[in-house]
Amino acid sequence: MRHTRPPGVESFRDRARRALADERLRQAVRITADGKVEARRAAFAQLAELAAGGWAPGDFEALRRRAHAIKMASLDDLDRLVAKAAASIEARGGHVWRAARAEDVARIVEGIAKRRGARRLVKSKSMATEEVELNARLEAAGLEVVETDLGEFIVQLAGERPAHIVTPCIHKSRDEIAALFSRLVGRPVPTDTPSLAVVARQVLREDFLQADIGVSGANFVVAETGSVVICTNEGNGRLVSSAPPVHVVVAGIEKVIPSLADLPVFLELLARSATGQAITVYTHLVTGPRGPGELDGPEELHVILMDHGRSRILASPYREVLACIRCGACLNHCPVYRQVGGHAYGSVYSGPVGVVLAPLLEGERASDLPFDACSLCTACTDVCPVGIPLHELILRHRADRVRSVGRGPAGFGTALELGAWLWRSPWRYRASLRLARMGARAARRWGAAGGDGWLSSLPGPLAPWTWGRDLPEPSQRSFWELWQRGEVLLGEGRRAVAGCGRSGTPPEPPPPDGPPRDDPPAPGGEASRQASLDLARRIAHFTQMVERLGGRVHRVGDAQGLPAALASLCEAVAPRGGRIVMADDLDLAPRELAEALRRRGLSLYWTGGGDVPEPGPDRVEAWRAEARRAAVGITVGRYAVAETGSVVLLAGPGQGRLASLLPAVQVTVVRESDVLASLEELARRLGAEPLPSSVAIVTGPSRSADIENDLVLGVHGPSQVHVVLVGGHDDAARRDDLRA
Ligand code: SF4
Numbered sequence: 161m162r163h164t165r166p167p168g169v170e171s172f173r174d175r176a177r178r179a180l181a182d183e184r185l186r187q188a189v190r191i192t193a194d195g196k197v198e199a200r201r202a203a204f205a206q207l208a209e210l211a212a213g214g215w216a217p218g219d220f221e222a223l224r225r226r227a228h229a230i231k232m233a234s235l236d237d238l239d240r241l242v243a244k245a246a247a248s249i250e251a252r253g254g255h256v257w258r259a260a261r262a263e264d265v266a267r268i269v270e271g272i273a274k275r276r277g278a279r280r281l282v283k284s285k286s287m288a289t290e291e292v293e294l295n296a297r298l299e300a301a302g303l304e305v306v307e308t309d310l311g312e313f314i315v316q317l318a319g320e321r322p323a324h325i326v327t328p329c330i331h332k333s334r335d336e337i338a339a340l341f342s343r344l345v346g347r348p349v350p351t352d353t354p355s356l357a358v359v360a361r362q363v364l365r366e367d368f369l370q371a372d373i374g375v376s377g378a379n380f381v382v383a384e385t386g387s388v389v390i391c392t393n394e395g396n397g398r399l400v401s402s403a404p405p406v407h408v409v410v411a412g413i414e415k416v417i418p419s420l421a422d423l424p425v426f427l428e429l430l431a432r433s434a435t436g437q438a439i440t441v442y443t444h445l446v447t448g449p450r451g452p453g454e455l456d457g458p459e460e461l462h463v464i465l466m467d468h469g470r471s472r473i474l475a476s477p478y479r480e481v482l483a484c485i486r487c488g489a490c491l492n493h494c495p496v497y498r499q500v501g502g503h504a505y506g507s508v509y510s511g512p513v514g515v516v517l518a519p520l521l522e523g524e525r526a527s528d529l530p531f532d533a534c535s536l537c538t539a540c541t542d543v544c545p546v547g548i549p550l551h552e553l554i555l556r557h558r559a560d561r562v563r564s565v566g567r568g569p570a571g572f573g574t575a576l577e578l579g580a581w582l583w584r585s586p587w588r589y590r591a592s593l594r595l596a597r598m599g600a601r602a603a604r605r606w607g608a609a610g611g612d613g614w615l616s617s618l619p620g621p622l623a624p625w626t627w628g629r630d631l632p633e634p635s636q637r638s639f640w641e642l643w644q645r646g647e648v649l650l651g652e653g654r655r656a657v658a659g660c661g662r663s664g665t666p667p668e669p670p671p672p673d674g675p676p677r678d679d680p681p682a683p684g685g686e687a688s689r690q691a692s693l694d695l696a697r698r699i700a701h702f703t704q705m706v707e708r709l710g711g712r713v714h715r716v717g718d719a720q721g722l723p724a725a726l727a728s729l730c731e732a733v734a735p736r737g738g739r740i741v742m743a744d745d746l747d748l749a750p751r752e753l754a755e756a757l758r759r760r761g762l763s764l765y766w767t768g769g770g771d772v773p774e775p776g777p778d779r780v781e782a783w784r785a786e787a788r789r790a791a792v793g794i795t796v797g798r799y800a801v802a803e804t805g806s807v808v809l810l811a812g813p814g815q816g817r818l819a820s821l822l823p824a825v826q827v828t829v830v831r832e833s834d835v836l837a838s839l840e841e842l843a844r845r846l847g848a849e850p851l852p853s854s855v856a857i858v859t860g861p862s863r864s865a866d867i868e869n870d871l872v873l874g875v876h877g878p879s880q881v882h883v884v885l886v887g888g889h890d891d892a893a894r895r896d897d898l899r900a
Pocket of ligand 1: 325433483484485486487488489490491513540543544545546547548550
């Protein structure tokens with residue numbers, strides 16, 4: 161067979177052989193992938209319940225149809241959408257750059273760094289920057305780049321590539337990570353996951369605050385508003401886009417979606433597919449640089465819209481792969497990936513999406529990816545939340561490769577053609593099966609087969625078939641024969657098999673016992689559905705969701721009782737003598753709160769209070785210092801979302817994002833009447849007015865499961881989340897009184 165792989169590039173077969181010999185690696189990959197598969201299954205079962213109860217806009221199949229349609233329409237109209245996104249970003253004060261090639265991305269970032277005199281960059285996880293090897297290029301130019309996602313940080317310390325889109329250090333054990341961290345801090349670090357996370361938090365906290373530039377990718381770019389959407393669980397994405405004075409976004413052009421109304425469809429699917437969560441902990445919508453009067457956020461926002469081969473893919477029969485939202489579900493479900501892990505693919509992208517995408521992006525370097533190892537089980541296609549027909553695209557690559565390099569050694573192609581001729585006719589198929597059984601029996605008798613049900617080498621022209629894989633011995637009875645004898649699985653067994661089918665979710669979801677309903681789902685469309693979810697049920701559901709995530713909800717009758725309630729809560733969660741920070745919000749009655757806290761031995765830093773320096777750079781620095789040393793950060797949530805248990809924080813004059821990021825405890829105050837039913841309703845509300853520079857949808861405490869799939873809280877952001885719901889209808893009047 162003619163090889164197209166460039167000299168010096170190791171083959172997939174060699175890398176896979178090494179991975180298969182590494183039992184520890186295989187176990188680590190299997191444990192993590194199994195955990196993600198089960199979490200995804202449970203999350204979509206829950207989504208079906210939420211949809212049946214009226215909280216969510218649809219189940220997996222309904223939402224993926226919508227997601228596919230939106231993505232395909234966006235790809236059809238990509239030039240116009242990208243131009244619209246660029247115009248929207250610039251209208252909000254951002255700078256837009258277009259990068260055709262990998263080196264263009266690095267050149268643009270270098271230019272920004274040079275102009276700002278920047279030396280240190282912090283990065284949040286981004287496959288786009290991995291794809292163009294941005295770190296290596298920037299380091300070669302003398303810049304320091306620090307990965308801040310826990311998994312990426314570990315991989316960077318080890319000098320390796322990510323082994324998974326979502327869980328980059330899926331291949332690393334806690335012992336290996338502890339050894340890396342011990343070298344980093346110069347002392348032995350315990351091997352338990354919480355201790356490892358504490359070390360990462362301490363080291364990276366400094367980097368966030370000292371960095372000159374934050375670099376992130378984008379999960380989505382909303383053309384209508386010019387918003388960049390960054391989804392992370394640890395909070396590093398929000399810190400990277402909030403703490404440094406400059407934020408640079410590297411986004412593939414295919415990330416552009418038309419409008420804010422489209423976003424909830426993808427938010428519903430992304431985290432459930434990736435990690436089994438309803439939504440990532442931090443969904444950050446960045447719309448322009450820091451606004452007037454804001455205490456933090458970047459002074460400059462640069463968005464690099466990267467092509468890097470996408471236009472070529474768009475014009476090819478593989479265009480559907482550009483719909484990928486990088487959830488990683490196809491990797492977790494792929495029987496090949498689960499055996500060999502990500503590094504065996506030798507490419508940034510691994511698993512089924514890597515097999516499709518890498519040859520298109522990397523050309524000959526990725527020419528020997530395991531097209532043939534794919535069993536066409538279709539598990540990847542079944543679980544893909546945007547409906548990419550991955551197995552069909554893999555099959556297309558196979559056909560292309562046969563066209564470009566031929567059909568293999570002499571006789572192999574003829575043998576395959578003979579097979580196709582035999583299996584096109586039922587009687588020829590049955591006759592060939594009988595012959596194959598006889599052949600397998602003879603091989604066993606002569607010791608050519610292992611007797612374990614697998615043939616590891618075929619004779620003559622069929623030999624290439626078993627060069628890279630074993631072949632199962634032909635069954636003694638065909639499916640048709642079993643079916644005729646009534647020996648095919650029935651009942652529960654059949655349902656279990658059907659559950660692995662195209663839907664990716666169990667065919668008969670359990671009856672919903674989710675939110676209480678008086679009526680069946682309203683038939684009159686979205687408006688009447690939302691109207692049917694009254695306030696009491698929204699609050700009950702919101703409380704249930706927050707508590708499921710490990711947060712706490714507290715109820716206060718009206719705004720008058722808020723200072724005392726907040727002071728009691730702070731006393732319970734902060735150490736004696738602890739410091740509380742609160743961004744400017746007169747609704748929270750800061751003077752009364754400060755007095756109530758003082759009586760409890762706590763002190764308040766209020767950005768509108770008497771101890772605040774005059775506005776200016778000093779005030780920003782003072783704010784950062786206070787937010788950093790505070791035990792508790794109090795913020796006001798503009799909305800809460802019952803469906804997901806999220807609070808929604810908006811940037812604005814006198815507000816600081818760090819209040820909800822740096823302290824270990826986050827307290828968010830939300831008016832009960834602002835508890836919305838769903839993400840769709842939130843998108844409608846947000847879309848009704850110009851977006852502030854930052855909208856953060858925060859859902860539970862900061863978390864990571866990057867280390868051996870062990871959940872750990874408080875990686876970069878708060879480990880405790882409290883929501884205080886304030887009742888009463890006199891809030892507006894009270895606010896007006898206080899301002900007067
Ligand atoms: S191809 Fe589909 S399943 Fe695979 S990472 Fe992309 S969106 Fe997820």
